[in-house]
Amino acid sequence: MAKDAPAHDLLLAEEYYSAEDSRFIPALRKVTDSNRLAQFADRWKHDQRIWSRTQKVEYLRGEPNCVGHQPVVKRLFKQAEEDSDHTVVAACAALFDRLVRHVKRTRYRYHWPSRTSWTEDYLATTSPKLPYGSRPRKARNPFTGEPIDVPPPPAPKDAIYFSYRTRYYLQRRAWRYFRRLAFRAPQQYVDAAVLLLREYRDADFERGERILDCWTLLQLAFREHPALRFGRERIRLAEGGSLGQLTAAPRFRKLWQTTAAFDQLIELMDNAPSRLVRVWAMQLLAQDHSERIASLPAAKLLALLTSEDEDLWQFAARCLKDNPHLHNIPLEAWLELIDQAPPTALPAVCEVIESNLSAERLSLQQCVELALREPTSIAQLGLRWSRSKSIQSEDDYELVARLADVRCVAIAEEAADWALGLVGSRAEYDRDHVSRFFDSLSPGVRRRTWAWLECDECPGADDPVLFCRLLETPFDDLRLRVVDLLERRNLPGEARPGLVPVWTSVLLGVHRGGRQKLKATRQLADELIRHPERANDLLPVLAAAVRSVRQPEARAGVAAIVSSLTTNPQLAGAVARNLPELEIIPAEAPA
Amino acid sequence: MNLDVAYQGHSGLVSAAGGARSLRLAANLQREAVAFDASLRTPLRFREAISALHDVVISDLRFKPRDREAYDAWKRAERSREMQVQRTEYERLKKEILDNKPEIAPEFEKKYNALRRRYWQLRSKYSMQLMRRNPEMWRLLMPCDPVVTVADDVVFFECFSADQSSYGCLTVNRDDAFGSSSSLQLGTTNVDYSWALYDHFQTLRSYRETRLKVDPDGVAATTTGGGEHREEKIDLPDGWLRGFMQLQSAMTLPMRRVTLSRDAVYSILAWLKRHKAHKSPRAMRFSLSPGQAPEVILEPWQQRFTSYGTTYDGSPTEPIRIWGARRVLSLARLLPLMESCDVYLLGTGMPSFWVARMGEMRLTLGLSGWTVNDWSSGSALEALLPPGEVGSGRLQSATNLLRKDRALSFDALQAAMVCNPGDCAATLNQLALSGQVIHDLAAGVYRWRQVMPMPVGPAEIGSESPELVASRRILQQRHTAIISRTIGPSSLDIVVGNADGKSVKLVLDADGAIKRGICDCSHHRRAGIRRGPCRHLLALRAMALGQAPEDKSTTEWYNRLLRLSKN
Structure with missing residues (x-):
C-alpha cells in the first residue's frame, strides 16, 4: 500500500460525499490508504440515499486501477448482496468479469519421441500492476560520482486488484447471487439479469477470448450451449467448439419466455451498450417469442430500421417481411424512413418499401426526386417507379428531363436512356430538354446522350441550335466526340462558326485527345481552304500545332499549312505573319 | 491561426x-x-x-507517403498465420504444387494488369469522391x-493552394x-x-x-x-499564412519580365504532362538574350522550347532556374483563351509569377521557389527582403493613401509619400507581407486589399525557425567563409567552410538542396539534418549559392534589385 498518499485526500472525498458533490468519485479514487478506505466503506455501504446508490454504481463502473480500494469493493458487494440490491450486485458482477483477463499467446512445442514440433495457442492470465511508486530516482554513484538512476522499489502485493484466486471466487459468488435469485424469487430474476446484461460494454469484448473470461455473463446467457465447457473456475471451448457458434442458450430459459421477459428483451435489444448482448437478445426473441414479434406494431419495427446498428436493422427487416400492418403505413412515413435510414440499411429499407408501397401512391415528381438521390438503392427504386408512370403532359416531360441531373453513377446511363427515349423521341423532341443531358455533370449521362445523337432516327441530328449549344460544352469528352463526328459528317451550317473554340480546345488540350488532335488539324486545314477569309481566326490555332513539341502534331500542322497554301497561295501573307520562322520552299519543277 | x-x-x-x-x-x-x-x-x-x-x-x-498502417497490420497477422501453416503444411503443399503446377494462361499477365489498373482507377475515384463530399476533407x-x-476597375478572385506553394489571382475588367x-x-x-x-x-x-x-x-x-x-x-495550417504572405511580398519586388507565346506555354505543359523527372536537376531554365526569342529549357531532359513571336527586351542575364515546374499545369485550361503569358522572374530559386493574358481577364499564377515551401528553402527569399524595419509613420502614410485611392502606381505613391524609391518599395513590401496590399503586375499598380479581416502580424504568421534566424545573423556578421568547393559525381557540390567558428561540410545537389552535412554544433549532433539543417549549414549554403544579403540601406537594396531585374 502506498503510505505516502496525503491524508487530507480522504477528508476531501468525505466532504464531497456529505455535500453530494459530483467530484466525490474522482476524489475517492485518489485515496490509497486501504485502512481508512475500509472505515469509510463501512459507512458508505449502509447509506440508503438515492444519490449514494448512484455513486456506488458509478464507482464500480470505473477502471479497476486504484491502489488499496479492494476493501471498498468487497464491502459494497457484500452489503448489496445482503440488501438484495440488484443494481449494485450487477455492477459488481460486471466488474469482476472485467478483472479476469486472459490473452492469447503462442507457444512452441516439441515432441522428442517423434521429433516433430508445432506451435499452439493458449490463454494466459494477465494482471497489470497498479500504478505504484514514483519514477526512477536520480542519484550519484558514491564511488565514481557519476549520475545514475535508482530503480523504484518493487510493487507491494496490494498493487494488483485482487489475486486471481480471489477474482475467480468473486465471479462465482456474483453468479451464485443471480442463481439463487432464480430459485428464490423467479419473478425478479429477469429484471436483475437485464440489469447485469446492461453493464457490459463493447470494450469488455475487444478480443474474442475475453468472452470466455466473463463467467457471470456466460453462465447467464450461454450456460446451455454445447460449444462451451463449464469447469469449476474457468470456462473453455468444448472439443470442436468455437466462439463463432455461440447462440443464445440461457440458464433458466423458462423465465425468459414470459411476456414480461419479452418486453425486457426488446428493451435490451434496443439499448444494451454491448453488441454481444443485443445480438443475444435478438436470438432469444427469435427462438422463444416469434409470435409476439409478428404482432409488434409496424411503426416500432420501422423505427428499428433507422438504427445505426446493423444487427438491429437486419433484425427489423427480417421481422417486417411477415408483418401484416405495413399496408396501413402512410406515404409520408415511408419517405421519412428513406431520409432517416443509415446508408448501410438503405438496400434493406428500399426492399421493404418496394414490397409494401405501390408506385401509384407516389406522384411522378416524387419518383423523379428519389431517382435523383445519390444512394444507389434509392435511385434505382425511384427510377423503377418513374418508369412505371405514364408520361403525358408537358409538365411530365419537364420532370423527366430533370433526370439529366442524376447523381447516382450506377443508374446514370439507364436513366439517360429512358429519359431520352421520351424527351428525345421524334414526337416529343424538345432541344431545351435534350441539351440538359449534354450539360449533365455525369459522364455516363453524356455518353448515352451522345449515343442518342448518333442513332439513325435522332430528331436532333440536324438541329443547328442543339449543336450550337453542344459546342459550348466545357467537357473534353464531348469536344473529342465532336471532332470524331466531323470525320463522318458535317454539322448544320449555322453551328459551324462555333467549331473554332472546339478545335482550339482540342488542339491545346494537354490532358488527352492525341488522336483527335490530328483530326482537328486536318479539319482546320479544310476549313481554311474553304474559308480563306477566316485565316486570322484559324491560323493562330494551326500555328500552335506547327510549333508543338509533339512531333505528330507538328507534322500534321505543317502538312495542313502546306496543303492550304497549295490550294490558296494568297494565304502566304497570313502564314508569314503567324509563323515567321516557317520557311516555305517552292517545289522545284521536274526537269 | x-x-x-x-x-x-x-x-x-x-x-x-x-x-x-x-x-x-x-x-x-x-x-x-x-x-x-x-x-x-x-x-x-x-x-x-x-x-x-x-x-x-x-x-x-507535395510528396505524400503511402499509408502503410493497414498493410503493416495485415503483414503482422499474416506472418503469425503463415508460421502456423508453414510448419505443418509446407512439405505437403510444396509437393502438391510441384506435381500439379498449373499452366499460366498467356493472357493472364495482361488481364491481371488490366484489372489492377481498373482497381486503382476506381479506388482513386472513390478517394476523390470522399474528398469532395466530406466537408472536413474539403477543408484539408x-x-x-x-x-x-471588388475594385473600381476590376473584380479579382484570389486563392492559395493547400501545399502552400501556388497562388492564383483571376482579375476581370469590370x-x-x-x-x-x-x-x-x-x-x-x-x-x-x-x-x-x-x-x-x-x-x-x-x-x-x-x-x-x-x-x-x-x-x-x-x-x-x-x-x-x-x-x-x-x-489555418502551420506555415500556410507565412507562405501566402511571403509570396505577396515577393510580388512587390522589382522583377524581370519574360513574355512567352501561347504555343510555347502549350508545348511546355504538353511535355510536363507526358514526362516526369525522376532525378535532379528538375529545374525549368530560362535562357534570355536581348532581342532574341526567350528560350525555356526543361531539366533533366534539356528539352528546349523557343517562344516564337515574342522577344526578350531586357538586359543580358545568366540562365534563371526555377523549380516545381509541374505547378504550371494549372494553366492548362486557359490555353484556348490565352493570348500570351508574361513570366515575372526574381531569380534562381526565387518565386515566379505567370500572368496569362486573356483579353478582358488575366490570371496570375504565383509559384513559390520550391513545391515544398519549407523554411529551409524559403531562406532564399529572405535575402531579397529590405534591410531593417519600416517606420510606423511611413507605413501609416502609405496605408492612408492606398485606402483613399484604392489603387496607386509606384511613382504616384512615392510622390505622395515624399520619400526615396527604396523607402517606398520597403513600405509596400511590408504592407504586402501583412496582407494589406497586392501588386497588380499586369496593370502596374498597387491595390489596397486586406486579405484577412485584420492586418497580419508576426503573431499570426508564426515565428520563424530559430535556426534560420540565427543563420541570417551569422551571414550579416560575415562570420562565414568557404574554404574549398568541389564538384563531385552527379553534379554534387561539396562545400567545406567555416560558419560562426564551426567547421562545416556540406553536400548540395544540382538543385541546391542540402543532401548531407557535417557540423560540430549540438543541434546537428542531436539529429543530423533530419530535424532541418543547423544554422551553420544554412549560412554556408546561402554563402555558396550567393544569397548572402549585403545591403546597408533600403536605397542600396532597391538599387540592387533594380539592377537584377533591369528590363
Whole structure:
C-alpha cells in the first residue's frame, strides 16, 4: 500500500460525499490508504440515499486501477448482496468479469519421441500492476560520482486488484447471487439479469477470448450451449467448439419466455451498450417469442430500421417481411424512413418499401426526386417507379428531363436512356430538354446522350441550335466526340462558326485527345481552304500545332499549312505573319 | 491561426424567373460588406478562367507517403498465420504444387494488369469522391476560402493552394466582362467555396443570361430562401499564412519580365504532362538574350522550347532556374483563351509569377521557389527582403493613401509619400507581407486589399525557425567563409567552410538542396539534418549559392534589385 498518499485526500472525498458533490468519485479514487478506505466503506455501504446508490454504481463502473480500494469493493458487494440490491450486485458482477483477463499467446512445442514440433495457442492470465511508486530516482554513484538512476522499489502485493484466486471466487459468488435469485424469487430474476446484461460494454469484448473470461455473463446467457465447457473456475471451448457458434442458450430459459421477459428483451435489444448482448437478445426473441414479434406494431419495427446498428436493422427487416400492418403505413412515413435510414440499411429499407408501397401512391415528381438521390438503392427504386408512370403532359416531360441531373453513377446511363427515349423521341423532341443531358455533370449521362445523337432516327441530328449549344460544352469528352463526328459528317451550317473554340480546345488540350488532335488539324486545314477569309481566326490555332513539341502534331500542322497554301497561295501573307520562322520552299519543277 | 468565417447559405447558382440565372457568392458576414451584381457578358470565357483558378486552389503536389498502417497490420497477422501453416503444411503443399503446377494462361499477365489498373482507377475515384463530399476533407484540400475584391476597375478572385506553394489571382475588367452593377460596394471579403460551386461554374452558357452576385446581405438571402446561417472557425495550417504572405511580398519586388507565346506555354505543359523527372536537376531554365526569342529549357531532359513571336527586351542575364515546374499545369485550361503569358522572374530559386493574358481577364499564377515551401528553402527569399524595419509613420502614410485611392502606381505613391524609391518599395513590401496590399503586375499598380479581416502580424504568421534566424545573423556578421568547393559525381557540390567558428561540410545537389552535412554544433549532433539543417549549414549554403544579403540601406537594396531585374 502506498503510505505516502496525503491524508487530507480522504477528508476531501468525505466532504464531497456529505455535500453530494459530483467530484466525490474522482476524489475517492485518489485515496490509497486501504485502512481508512475500509472505515469509510463501512459507512458508505449502509447509506440508503438515492444519490449514494448512484455513486456506488458509478464507482464500480470505473477502471479497476486504484491502489488499496479492494476493501471498498468487497464491502459494497457484500452489503448489496445482503440488501438484495440488484443494481449494485450487477455492477459488481460486471466488474469482476472485467478483472479476469486472459490473452492469447503462442507457444512452441516439441515432441522428442517423434521429433516433430508445432506451435499452439493458449490463454494466459494477465494482471497489470497498479500504478505504484514514483519514477526512477536520480542519484550519484558514491564511488565514481557519476549520475545514475535508482530503480523504484518493487510493487507491494496490494498493487494488483485482487489475486486471481480471489477474482475467480468473486465471479462465482456474483453468479451464485443471480442463481439463487432464480430459485428464490423467479419473478425478479429477469429484471436483475437485464440489469447485469446492461453493464457490459463493447470494450469488455475487444478480443474474442475475453468472452470466455466473463463467467457471470456466460453462465447467464450461454450456460446451455454445447460449444462451451463449464469447469469449476474457468470456462473453455468444448472439443470442436468455437466462439463463432455461440447462440443464445440461457440458464433458466423458462423465465425468459414470459411476456414480461419479452418486453425486457426488446428493451435490451434496443439499448444494451454491448453488441454481444443485443445480438443475444435478438436470438432469444427469435427462438422463444416469434409470435409476439409478428404482432409488434409496424411503426416500432420501422423505427428499428433507422438504427445505426446493423444487427438491429437486419433484425427489423427480417421481422417486417411477415408483418401484416405495413399496408396501413402512410406515404409520408415511408419517405421519412428513406431520409432517416443509415446508408448501410438503405438496400434493406428500399426492399421493404418496394414490397409494401405501390408506385401509384407516389406522384411522378416524387419518383423523379428519389431517382435523383445519390444512394444507389434509392435511385434505382425511384427510377423503377418513374418508369412505371405514364408520361403525358408537358409538365411530365419537364420532370423527366430533370433526370439529366442524376447523381447516382450506377443508374446514370439507364436513366439517360429512358429519359431520352421520351424527351428525345421524334414526337416529343424538345432541344431545351435534350441539351440538359449534354450539360449533365455525369459522364455516363453524356455518353448515352451522345449515343442518342448518333442513332439513325435522332430528331436532333440536324438541329443547328442543339449543336450550337453542344459546342459550348466545357467537357473534353464531348469536344473529342465532336471532332470524331466531323470525320463522318458535317454539322448544320449555322453551328459551324462555333467549331473554332472546339478545335482550339482540342488542339491545346494537354490532358488527352492525341488522336483527335490530328483530326482537328486536318479539319482546320479544310476549313481554311474553304474559308480563306477566316485565316486570322484559324491560323493562330494551326500555328500552335506547327510549333508543338509533339512531333505528330507538328507534322500534321505543317502538312495542313502546306496543303492550304497549295490550294490558296494568297494565304502566304497570313502564314508569314503567324509563323515567321516557317520557311516555305517552292517545289522545284521536274526537269 | 484561427480565421472566423460566417456565411448565409451556400454559394451556388440560383435560377430566377424567365430562365435567367444568378451565380450567387455568399460573402463572409464577419467582414466588411462587399456587394456586386452584374450580368456576365462572356460567360464561357469566365467559366474557363474561374475553373483554372479552381485548379490552382486544389493543387497539392507535395510528396505524400503511402499509408502503410493497414498493410503493416495485415503483414503482422499474416506472418503469425503463415508460421502456423508453414510448419505443418509446407512439405505437403510444396509437393502438391510441384506435381500439379498449373499452366499460366498467356493472357493472364495482361488481364491481371488490366484489372489492377481498373482497381486503382476506381479506388482513386472513390478517394476523390470522399474528398469532395466530406466537408472536413474539403477543408484539408482548401484551407481557406477564396478572397474576392471588388475594385473600381476590376473584380479579382484570389486563392492559395493547400501545399502552400501556388497562388492564383483571376482579375476581370469590370467594364469589359460585366454589365452594369445594380448594387456596388467596394471592398474585400471571403466567399463560400465548394466543389458544388465549381460544378455550377460548368453550367455557364452563352445562351442563358448569368449574373455574378457577391451577396453581402444575409437577411435578404434568408427571405429568398438563400439558406441557413453558418459559422466556421478555420484553423489555418502551420506555415500556410507565412507562405501566402511571403509570396505577396515577393510580388512587390522589382522583377524581370519574360513574355512567352501561347504555343510555347502549350508545348511546355504538353511535355510536363507526358514526362516526369525522376532525378535532379528538375529545374525549368530560362535562357534570355536581348532581342532574341526567350528560350525555356526543361531539366533533366534539356528539352528546349523557343517562344516564337515574342522577344526578350531586357538586359543580358545568366540562365534563371526555377523549380516545381509541374505547378504550371494549372494553366492548362486557359490555353484556348490565352493570348500570351508574361513570366515575372526574381531569380534562381526565387518565386515566379505567370500572368496569362486573356483579353478582358488575366490570371496570375504565383509559384513559390520550391513545391515544398519549407523554411529551409524559403531562406532564399529572405535575402531579397529590405534591410531593417519600416517606420510606423511611413507605413501609416502609405496605408492612408492606398485606402483613399484604392489603387496607386509606384511613382504616384512615392510622390505622395515624399520619400526615396527604396523607402517606398520597403513600405509596400511590408504592407504586402501583412496582407494589406497586392501588386497588380499586369496593370502596374498597387491595390489596397486586406486579405484577412485584420492586418497580419508576426503573431499570426508564426515565428520563424530559430535556426534560420540565427543563420541570417551569422551571414550579416560575415562570420562565414568557404574554404574549398568541389564538384563531385552527379553534379554534387561539396562545400567545406567555416560558419560562426564551426567547421562545416556540406553536400548540395544540382538543385541546391542540402543532401548531407557535417557540423560540430549540438543541434546537428542531436539529429543530423533530419530535424532541418543547423544554422551553420544554412549560412554556408546561402554563402555558396550567393544569397548572402549585403545591403546597408533600403536605397542600396532597391538599387540592387533594380539592377537584377533591369528590363
